Amino acid sequence: MNRKLRMGMIGGGNDAFIGAIHRHAAFIDGKIELVCGALSINKDIALESGRSLFLPADRTYTTFEEMLEKESTLPAEVRMDFVTIVTPNFAHFAPAMMALEKGFHVVIEKPITLNLDQALALDKKVKETGLILCLTHTYTGYPMVKEAKEMIKKGALGKVRKVYVEYKQGWLSRLTEREGNAQAAWRTDPSKSGKSGVMGDIGTHAFNLSEYISGLQVSELCASLNTVVDGRALDDDGAVLLRFNNGATGVLMATQIAAGEENNLSIRIYGEKGGIEWHQQEPNSLVVKWLDKPAETYRAGSGYLSAIAKQNQRTPGGHPEGYLEAFANLYRNFSATLAARLDGGSVNTDIVEFPSVTEGIRGMAFIDNVVNSHLSTDKWVTYSIG
Template sequence: MKRKLRMGMIGGGKDAFIGAIHRIAANMDGLIELVCGALSSSPEKAIESGRTLFLPEDRIYRNYEEMILQESRLPAGERMDFVSIVTPNHAHFAPAMMALEHGFHVVIDKPITFTLEEAKLLKKKTEETGLSLLLTHTYAGYPMVKQAREMVKAGELGKIRKIIVEYPQGWLSRLSEKDGNPQAAWRTDPARSGKSGCMGDIGTHAAHLAEYISGLKITKLCADLSIVVDGRALDDDGNVLLKFDNGSNGVLIASQIAAGEENALRIRVYGEKGGLEWAQQEPNTLILKWLDAPVQILRAGGHQLSSYAAFNSRTPGGHPEGYLEAFANLYRNFALCVSAKNEGIKAASEAYDYPSVDEGIRGMAFINNVVNSSLSNDKWINFEV
């Protein structure tokens, strides 16, 4: 890598939680620098936010259209290399498409777009331009998630038979969107979040994790979505039965009204020879349960891990790595691949292991199918993409 990549940010300004997370993650390895931003849909707040981050005055933009156009006119040695889009769901597609049309790579939060059709258009545009897109499914960045995936891929568990994935949260147990909580307000608003609330927000994470670790694809599902808190416009709880393309079955539970829970994402994958278990709140640990042997515990930073787990481990064993480091792994891998592309070379194979537009399409299809299933009288529906 001959220089830092230059990043522009859309959204994520003053008081925005996820924008700060993205900036910390992008900065962690010293491969990326923030050079410009259109940090809010409010021009005044965008300018104030840019100044707070000490961006150059002439590269603090009032809106994303202005930023993309002005940056595209700068000399190649000055303009941004990619945009990071950290806006609510309804404001993902337009800036992503405009960035790609003007020659910029894209980082985007999940779900990738507001509709499945928009996600497919982004895929078509990345294929036309040859530009890269990172979808920040954070949990794919954890070393022990990658270890689990490699063990399944190597056949160590045998044929996969069952997958159980759950993501309970409790932060929407009350009608927080009516009490001035801005995160709750947009996530429960169909105009900004889309056709699903809980399943679109965290159910997509659970579905992606199930497919990512197992290497399988969901082919059928049977879903039941609920609005538990009176007065809410979108689902805040749901249960989904799954069928995968190898004939195995699974269960996915996502809830934002599980009072007292924080971010208790947990997955269990069972094969013919044994099973594995990983929990986001104890991310350095992978538990292996064997049919004919004692339980085995693997730890991040330990010996005899896969090259993919080792590539994404940052500290020696016993030094906790978590959410920020997993996020940073995605940014680092993306940066290594974009820089290699710029130089006409190949990055390490492990670097290409990050979620992209195809996972975005799967996520949007998951939302569509879950909502359609919940509204249907059919027990099972085919997973349509």
């Protein structure tokens, strides 16, 4: 293409948590520009946010309905190409569905919707329209996560036998939702977050990473959820035993009451010949442990990495890259796919890939199955969608 892709944004105003991260990530490669936004449900914040981002007054909207309706009537050479939705969980479905109905491609925060039925409805609409939907499971964007996935895909570790994934945070160790913390308030409110707190917020990331890297799918699970902080309306801690569709087993742990932890996401996967270990807080290293030789540490930016890892690395070896760059990789791969589509072409999906509505459905089904298992008198429940 001989121009930048035009992005609209729903949510992400001056008072938002993740909106600026999305904009930084989208702009890193110089392929995307922000042309319009409905940046807050608060009219004053929406208008001020638009001014601070230098959006035209006539393309700074106060509702997503107004934005999608008016943008759809603009000439093709002016209107946005896609919309990024960075609202809380309960406000994902309606704008995403309307965007697809109006012919716009979609980037959307995870979890994809408030419940599984909404996710399935979005999937149906995506298939009807043929439009592209990118789900921002950020951790799949790290180059060393890509390297781990490729090693397992090519059989370097042999058949996968065991998966351990942990996501530990400590920021909800107190009842911060009643101390003026807006992020805590909606994340612990079932009407806004959904039927699970910790598993919906960060457990879905751990689940997604376990399936993404291993190339497997969870077929059964056994879950226990806890609400540790008195007065909290949703779970803030939990653990899940996993069985995968190749016979492998695993353990998933997610907690937001591990005092002192920041954003400690870690995964270990073991096969017949060896295992891999990756930590989000040290993302440029992938430890590979072998059954019959010394362990190795693979490093981002190195020439010996696979094509998919190289596609998603941005700096020379020894120059750290992290969360923003991983996030940007999702936008780069999405924008390359969209630009090729608009030009009548295609991309190599073996190396230019990103999470889609499929991962969104599996994430919502994971939440349902975890809650059902926790409430059930049965030890194990068969993983199901719908």
